[in-house]
Amino acid sequence: xxxxxxxxxxxxxxxxxxxxxxxxxxxxxxxxxxxxxxxxxxxxxxxxxxxxxxxxxxxxxxxxxxxxxxxxxxxxxxxxxxxxxxxxxxxxxxxxxxxxxxxxxxxxxxxxx
Amino acid sequence: xxxxxxxxxxxxxxxxxxxxxxxxxxxxxxxxxxxxxxxxxxxxxxxxxxxxxxxxxxxxxxxxxxxxxxxxxxxxxxxxxxxxxxxxxxxxxxxxxxxxxxxxxxxxxxxxx
Numbered sequence: 001x002x003x004x005x006x007x008x009x010x011x012x013x014x015x016x017x018x019x020x021x022x023x024x025x026x027x028x029x030x031x032x033x034x035x036x037x038x039x040x041x042x043x044x045x046x047x048x049x050x051x052x053x054x055x056x057x058x059x060x061x062x063x064x065x066x067x068x069x070x071x072x073x074x075x076x077x078x079x080x081x082x083x084x085x086x087x088x089x090x091x092x093x094x095x096x097x098x099x100x101x102x103x104x105x106x107x108x109x110x111x112x113x
Numbered sequence: 114x115x116x117x118x119x120x121x122x123x124x125x126x127x128x129x130x131x132x133x134x135x136x137x138x139x140x141x142x143x144x145x146x147x148x149x150x151x152x153x154x155x156x157x158x159x160x161x162x163x164x165x166x167x168x169x170x171x172x173x174x175x176x177x178x179x180x181x182x183x184x185x186x187x188x189x190x191x192x193x194x195x196x197x198x199x200x201x202x203x204x205x206x207x208x209x210x211x212x213x214x215x216x217x218x219x220x221x222x223x224x225x226x
Contacts, residue, residue, distance in 0.1 A: 004156065031212060033212070040122070040218060040219075041218050042115070042117065042202070042215075042216040042217055042218045042219070043157075043202070043216045044216075045213065045214070045215075048212055050212070055212070090156060090157075092156070094211075094212070097211060097212045098211050099211060100145050100147060100162060100206055100211050100214070101147070101159045101162070102159070102214065103156075103158075103159075104149075104156030104157045104158065105156050106154060106155050106156045107156055
């Protein structure tokens with residue numbers, strides 16, 4: 001089945017220790033997104049890639065970076081995690097930037113100790 | 114500044130009855146609206162959508178109604194089934210930027226026997 005896969009499902013990191021979350025997709029979609037969702041809040045878009053073009057949201061902290069080495073993979077790097085970065089991180093894809101429907105992975109829950 | 118608001122965090126409905134989930138938005142630039150459904154430990158999945166040129170869209174047991182003058186949309190599920198128990202996210206996007214979907218905080222629907 002074509003899908004969006006996120007690894008790991010649970011990640012624990014220490015305050016200030018860099019961490020990388022990964023996402024892969026077998027849908028061959030051109031667009032990949034990263035969302036942050038804190039408890040009982042709306043998923044918030046951090047950035048997205050259209051092919052290799054990176055699009056950062058204006059209010060995404062500099063502490064968050066992303067890499068997309070190829071069509072299938074996208075990584076979220078948090079350079080110096082703070083306690084406030086503890087959240088569920090959702091990866092999603094869409095066929096094109098003009099496509100409204102997005103396909104989500106199951107998410108990675110990040111804990112910062 | 115929440116542009117998409119789901120004011121009911123939770124809703125309990127008896128099996129077989131109608132479930133009505135509500136959503137309000139503030140940005141008049143939104144012209145495409147979506148509902149996503151999320152089960153525990155899974156990512157959100159697309160359920161149904163509506164364009165601003167319509168006021169109703171139906172797909173099986175699911176109907177979305179849009180009232181542009183009131184900036185309000187609702188999702189009706191008839192009849193409600195146990196498998197409908199999930200968190201439902203309302204989302205909106207401006208036509209000019211389909212990739213920029215703004216989500217609400219979700220409503221947890223519980224279908225009781």
